[in-house]
Amino acid sequence: MATAAVSSGGISDQLFVSIKLECPRLDELGLVPHVFGSHPVAGSWDSSKALPMEQEEAAVWGLSCVVPSHHETLDFKFLLKPKGNSSQCIVEEGPDRSLVCGSSEVETRNALFKFDDELGAVECKVFVETEILSPFDLAASWKAHQEHLQPRVRGAHDVSMNAESESRAKNGFASGLELDLEKYVVPTPNMGSGVVYAANLTENPRSLLTTGISSNILHNSIKGDASPNLYASANKGADGRHVPPQEEQRAIFVDRGVGSPKFARPTNETISMSNAKFDSEAKDMPAAEGAVAAAAVADQMYGPKEDRKLAIVLVGLPARGKTFTAAKLTRYLRWLGHETKHFNVGKYRRLKHGINQTADFFRGDNKEGVEARNEVAALAMEDMLSWMQEGGQVGIFDATNSTRSRRNMLMKMAEGKCKIIFLETICNDKDVLERNMRLKVQQSPDYAEQTDFEAGVRDFKERLAYYEKVYEPVEEGSYVKMIDMVSGSGGQLQINDISGYLPGRIVFFLVCIVSPSELLLHR
Ligand SMILES: Nc1ncnc2c1ncn2[C@@H]1O[C@H](COP(=O)(O)OP(=O)(O)OP(=O)(O)O)[C@@H](O)[C@H]1O
């Protein structure tokens, strides 16, 4: 298998752009520079929605963002607004400035502002710095920042996860940006697991609920599947469709004024993450959180068309953390502003076939069982694809998908509709698995009616053994493998044939949450 260096690998590089305006008179005159431009995130040429620049020094103002290297062209201009009065503005003279597709060049002619009164004109120097970076640069930077630095964010907090609270700024952007990647911790064997069974919080099986099934099965399933939203009507939109509460928390994130990034640049084919650290002596370190935050802006602003429909298909034996990982990824992608939904095939299976299936149902040579499982997997996939056609962007498809033929079926269904990335979770640690299995029996609706806990554990182990017999690790298509990462102290992340902006963001996220000691890139 051919390998490629990280910094020039297939995962699309991104362009960090830092714009600065220097003029001692602005402060004296009580004026705040803004940027507005052709893209909605820069106000679509509406001056009332212009992005304010952040004062970095008495005479220096800055604004930065990260865009994909193949971003759409953005035309923009500077404008000045009096402090505390956003209704008036003076737009700079001269032609629009452009951040042209495929180029890191931005014109740096001085910005000239003419006033009608005795103030005459104000001229500002313009500085633009650009730097190409990869998801690994961002991840290494972010991790090093966490390990070595006190967070330093200029002015107010820059990033907020919770847009519904007071953090919504005047112009509709989230003003508080509190990057919470550190909350995405892969559990260690000693950590409590929490009480929520993550699969219950996934999408409701739309096709099954509308086609009608026996009320008896529904009743049984409801008892086991204590999902707060499973059959509730409270979360329905005007058109009767399910509206997950998280979607209301969607926001646009704007990074305000961060310095120039100094990114670690791993170049080996196998990268040791311990070497891919920020230089802790570097003076301008705080760019880390800004750069990551700025990438979130880019997610809102840009995103090439081919990335717009993406299926992340989980693969892995039972109790390997698939649902756990899927739930975290869903949350992260929603936080970035992408329409993301998590479809759990177990939930479909329970609804269609009830909760009391014994291990036998999962036997690889149980023809009826295999057909029944493929049928519900196909239903979930159809629901996911229909949702994408209605505007959804990233579907996370959560099942074991443990055979090549199952994955082929999914790839066929997705042809021409979305791109697929397989995300395989592998865990060989016996202690971790034992703990996971016991937790599953405690929490899974599959064992809600099993009164003998140890009998439940035996049944789950039997189910697992049947899966192991037929399991085929992913070797096809685009994939990411997370191997033995549960302890958070090592493990390996293997990446094959991943390209595109959004997949890059996903890899960034996985690198951040799992702290792999090794990264392997193929192709
Ligand atoms: N990367 C990982 N490797 C191993 N275990 C993990 C990992 N991430 C999370 N876990 C733990 O695995 C346990 C089982 O998680 P989860 O329900 O997500 O498994 P699953 O693979 O979806 O199982 P199933 O296929 O049976 O539904 C959880 O208690 C979680 O803490």
Ligand SMILES: O=P(O)(O)OC[C@H]1O[C@](O)(CO)[C@@H](O)[C@@H]1O
């Ligand atoms: O049909 P597949 O790919 O085995 O995956 C779905 C199954 O995976 C499981 O999570 C395995 O434990 C079941 O809940 C579910 O029915």
